[in-house]
Amino acid sequence: MKKILPGLGALVLLSAQTQASAELQTLDDGEMSEVDGAGIGLVLDNFTFSHGTDQPDVNGDQARIFRITGIKSSNGEDVDITVNHLYIAGAGSNYGETLSPVNLGRLLHPWRIDIVDGDNINVPNKSVLEIAAPAKVASTEGYDCLGGSVTAGSGTCSSRPATDDWRGERADIGMQMNVAVGVDRSSNLNLHASSAVIDGSFIRLWGDEARKQMAGQFRLNLYSPELSINACSQDGTACGSRITMADFALELAMGNSLQPVFFDVDGSGNFLLEVDTIDAPAPGKIAANGQLADSDAATWDHYNDYYSNAEYRSNLHIGNFSVGGRNFGSARMDGMLIQHLKIQTKDLAQ
Template identity: 65%
Template sequence: MRPVDRLFSQLVGHLSATVFGLCLAGTALGELTGLSESEMSEVEGAGIGVVLENFKFSHGTDQPDANGDRARIFRIGGIKSTDGRDVDITVNRFYVSGANSNYGENLTAVNLGRLINPWRVDVLDGNDIGIDDKAVLEFAAPAMVSATEGYDCMSSGATAGTGTCSSRPATADYIGERADIGMQMNVGIGADRSANINIHAKSAVIDGSYLRLWGGDDRNQMVAQFKLNFYSPELSIDVCAQDGSSCDSRIFMSDFVMELALGNELQPLFLDVDGGGNFVVDIAAIRPPSPGEIGSDGLRSSSNDEAWDFYESYYKNPEYRSNFSIGNFSVGSKDFGSARIQGVLVQHLSIRTKDLGQ
């Protein structure tokens, strides 16, 4: 590990030890003292774990109250329509609740993370995860566990030993770690504010998700590896009016699974900002083999060993692939059955934002 990366890891470890010491200060008598240079050299990046117990959250609404005042809201502006009208996107409501919230109407508490498997902010030794000689900053949800001790990611009645998710469903005696999540967005174009989009997910689980960041050498850009797992027994989308007076057909997706993988140690995700201030997300195309690197029969014995191992790891590793499935998809009263996409491998991706006002 490079000296600057080791120093960063040590500083995070020092911060973690200090935070832990502060947490114990209420019960232990003693003074906190700084670490010497030699003591700091022995500290490894231990990271920070976060658990939120009895948590619930509800962001307000843009509807005026009895006094005519509007709550504080989250709004995105500065956008123009093709005919020159101002466009703004307003998040009127966002909620995180425990089970059976009735789309956010009845907020209850939920636990986010477990003491034995918390949310984590950590500095990893890149050599342990295939990213050579780098310190890697990781933001991670609770990790997946073995199927002998975990819970089915979808079932609201799952018991231990039924799946690989650490987060437990709610029971009559326990509030669980699976949240009802939803938000209502309004898209205004000029004076027209009739367009509303509402999204609700019941008993959502994102175990196994993480974002890893490190500094790239070849392109001098920030590099990332992003894994997003999202499991919900019911995901719904509708375009109801803000006051609920009218609704178009609601889209229901039961047993919704998304396991999205973007970037990896062999083909990382690059993050950058171009000269115009626009955000750039790029996954470069995997390099083609040089002439003679891979034998005509495709076997390792007739190929360059390092090159063959590189492509074998890239194409065979399930962690590099994305999966999507829906148990049942319906729109209003029409049922379209199930859908599944398995083993998607992102060969190349390039996303660039653009200022539509220019």
Template identity: 65%
Template sequence: MTDSVIQPIPFRAVSLLALVFVLLGPLPVHAEMEGLSENEMSNIDGAGIGFVLENFKFSHGTDEPDASGAQGRIFRIGGIKSTDGREVDITVNHLYISGAGSNYGENLSPVNLGRLVNPWSIDIVDGNTIGVPEKAVLEFAAPAMVGASEGYDCMNASAGVGSGTCASRPATAGFVGERPDIGLQMNVAVGDDRSANINIHAKTAVIDGSYLRLWGDNERRQMVGQFKLNFYSPELSVNACTQDGSACGSRILLTDFALQLAIGNQLQPVFFDVDGTGNFVVDVASIGQPAVGEIGADGLRGSSNPDSWDFYEAYYTNPEFRSNLSIGNFTVGTRDFGSARVQGMLIQHLNIRTRDLTP
């Protein structure tokens, strides 16, 4: 088989259904299959798959009946019970992805997600290049960050080139941009008690530099990983409204919202498991403590075990292992709480597990 590279393919879609048709439909391919020698095969490198969505918009569901009285199309999560044994129903009434200026999902317009020179990607990464020795790592990644001279400010919806490190470009008068408005409306019912609708909206959102990496751990015989989420939005809002939308509570408004969340890394990966009761477990194990004498009393490398000193130096000084949260301004209704920042947070141990609350 001849060496080939799968190039990113732009998909033009206005709905998820159209996207599915593009993905599943036949594509014309012109290729000639030829045998390769072992030497030729040893030089082949996989390039992964990149994908781009152009002129894309998506809106899903409503719990309201249509003109014929048929129930609307919704996304519903069931099979959950409260502590007193009542059925819990989580319904996503509306989920949308749109171009800028959607007015909280009311006016949908197209947006581009990624571009050919910096697409979304699914790839097999050589672990030796990212600090995971002798492993093949499966990576799902958003567009990568770029140099400041060619990037855009991650927050400013009218930023120009050279203003920041985000690759996704803002919308202009003649360009739909690569920063979508994203939002959802959801409702939680416990038995016959249905709550108000909860609305979450993010304007011109950017998640450049985010990725999920997965590989196998031979000792624990589990899937492990590394998760990095970058999320930037000039406005993130949350509020609750009555089911018919006639009245809404105070809106929680977070302006200039920037989150860089790191869970797991090559020195301390996150483990995914299912325990004996069938509950899901996410675990970032505690970082190992040095043995007596491994680190010198003065804390210097010269008086320490070099390998141990290098390990802890890499763990505590690598900025990629740390999480940051910045909020330009935080308001609830008419009350202004000012700005907030959490800087350099290092997750040294984390254990999340689901519980069966059925009596």
């Protein structure tokens, strides 16, 4: 299948220390017809992002804020969501206080933007837009997704931990935000993930002619030695107990070849996300004993694939859950399967 995007030969490398000497060239129709690559790869080298703060600077300016407005409460009051600080940086940032560079992606395992052949991912006769994080690899080649082991062969993540002489590809990520309803503004809510890895995550999108909607598949893998949440006063002088989830591992799967995620907007402008029930196969008998030998083979295989395929299921593991200095031990949920889900936004001002 012909692709319309440049191949991995057009890999993009951005660095704070180097500047590419080549320049992009336009392609004519003849050249475009010959493009048959694997998509665009993206690597961010020596990368740091810090959004700033809502506190006035020395000149009294408040230019560095990210604010969401235009929302109304059920009482008709304006709702203002302000992100005071948002950062992506190297490991050891001390909850965003000390920022250092990190690499996002590797030349061998970059972030990818691609148009893939749906026949290869069980979405027949479709061209599928895929945006993907660095790939998972064989356990003999990769690194422990949670631990700091720098030895290849310790796990399935391609992103490497930081060492004394290498910044690695695992970022500290955090955000501070608060919400105002009318003139009443809440405390700051702080979210932090240390040395986070999202290898194997992707989003795939395509058009569904039968439903006249956008369809997709979404997978989020998030591994972090520590994921934490706490609330502080607006000036940061007083904070509540920190909720900490150590050795946090989330593998969330939404949508698959039998159950795509559908996206839509209804007539009132509200957003709709739905994972519909699976389509039934052609009529066929499943035996009372549930065994293949006494059932219609195609029907049995259809349901067996759905219920036994690990790629359709979600997992959550927490090594230790603590609040302040009190530990509550580990928690895990394995093999969660979304059989039907419908999320619809509502305008509370109406």
